[in-house]
Amino acid sequence: MTGFAARDKGLGGHLPKAENSDPRRTRRRGGSCPARAMSDKPGLAGARIPLPGPAIAAAITLILITIGITVGGKVIAHQVVSGLLLGAIYMTVAVAFTLTIGVLNFLNFTIPTLFMLTGMVAWGLLSGGYLSLAGRGAWLAALACGVAVAVAASLLVERFTFRYLKMKHGDATEHAIPLVSSLGFLIIFENLVLISMGSDSQRFAVPFTADLHVAGIVIGVPQLVSCVLAVAVVAALNFVLRQTKVGRALRTIAENPDTASLLGVDVGRVVPVVFILTGLLAGVAGALFTVNYGDVSPYMGDNVGTKAIAAMVLGGVGSIWGAIAGGLVVGLAETLSIQFFGGDSVAMTVWGLVLAIIVLRPSGLFGGATIGKGKM
């Protein structure tokens, strides 16, 4: 692909051999395994196979839309479109999940609360009248503040789960410690919001509404904009990972933290970048969700968070394009199963799909074969 990618193959290329020859390495070096998905692996980054991930994802999406429209007519077409728009939100959160697992081998359970924090903080600032100076753009300023709070909260999590534990206990990914700590933070953030803003669902009014009518299908402009924005954020992240120095450092850490620090990567300074990106992705997703659906609640992250986990697993843990495809598939599965089987069936459809994928193809649709062997 690029100069970086070509050079990186030297690092990533011989690792699978080492893992095969020494099974204990596979377990011990948990951090190195999920990395496969984000390194320059054939088929994933498109280094060797001419059809790259984005093309596959786009093709799947197009096929699904076509099937939906030809078979079901206008009603189904409408469901497909709204499923994809919902899927864009799931996709962004799923990418946040997959990034922390891919680089740090850490299932970060605070992501749903970061998502929720953005919406609730934005609502709190707006309803408290703190942003009257911003005038008509107050809602936008509120959402920006919300995203900033999410990033700050994510850094706080990094400070007290990952960095502290790594300093004190060596390789923290060997234990379930970061997982449990992130569950602790989930409880902390959720209840902080409950205490300060109550448990009610609140209306977040956006001062514009506009609908596009394309071939008889109604598409909300905010939804369309947010879908485009979500794709843009993920594409930007992909660019950062592939082309920048920080991105390269991140991928090196994903391969093997010890080797990375031997090669001069300041692991302690690069790891917070993962958490900043995580907070940014979750925050942007939360802001988009708030604008799209117009209401916020302290529990808004729970459903989206679990669906995003489902999306990540479907696409393959550690794979960014997998998370994108998974997010869209879950969004579609949700709206279509509501259409065909009723509202209660969503969880069963989505999680049945996930369980089947895990059992039949544990690496997911896009993941490498060695992913997820690390011990939590």
Place this chain on the structure above:
Amino acid sequence: MSGYVSGVLAIFCVNLVFAYGIFVTAAAGQINLGGAGFQAIGAYAAGWLASQLGLPIWLSIVAAAAVAALVGFLISFPVLRTRGVYMVLATFAFGEVVAGFLLHTDVFGGAMGMVVPFHIELWVLVVSAIAVMLASFYLMATRLGLAMRSVNDDEDAAIVMGVNVRAVQVAAFTIGGAFTGLSGALYALNFGFVEAQYFNALLSIFVLLYVLIGGTQTAWGPLAGTLFFTLLPELFRIGGSARYLIFGIVIVFMMALRPEGIVTRGLVRRLSFRGGAGGS
């Protein structure tokens, strides 16, 4: 005994049995984040067998535990194909599927929940909890328990030493399923009402926290963890959310101070040594 104390005790007993169910799998190195699914199976099986088939209550409890054990046995084969993060996610997905299935099935009341027109006394819960606890201590002292520990500590070394790792893991899931199903049956028959929404992801997360905060190295862990989680909120009964906030902070600090849980093998050894030294 006041109603408040007996209510707390009942919840404590159910949670303790539940925690031991998750502990047995965790002691063999498998993190089960689908505990609520197993508990739901036990609860619905007991309620349905007792009220629809008219089985005696004790038999429906035993049958519920057996059903959950069977499910644990069957689900262990696909789940054990996965490891690490994937196992956490697979068990999580299992819990969600079970909850979704129960929510969608009208035979079990669907979203309305299911009324269980029976009531078991508190002493049954206490006796069951003590029995499960003793059984877990015994299990950890047997050869199987030793094999479980070795699988947890180093799977490859266990293979080299001749441990049938897969059999140990399947056994752990089956026993864990039985305990978890038992806790569900006790819950259903004591509280008289079950609804699918109760068995959600948060319940799975909490019970996993009981076990991981308590410590998976010895069978004291779940007891310590459940005490910690059930009694601490009662002590912190300041107000609904504030106590959970304190609770979350305590979890983060616990992980920073005692990452292997409250009770570790070292702590048990030290305490028993001190007890011996004090006597002489």
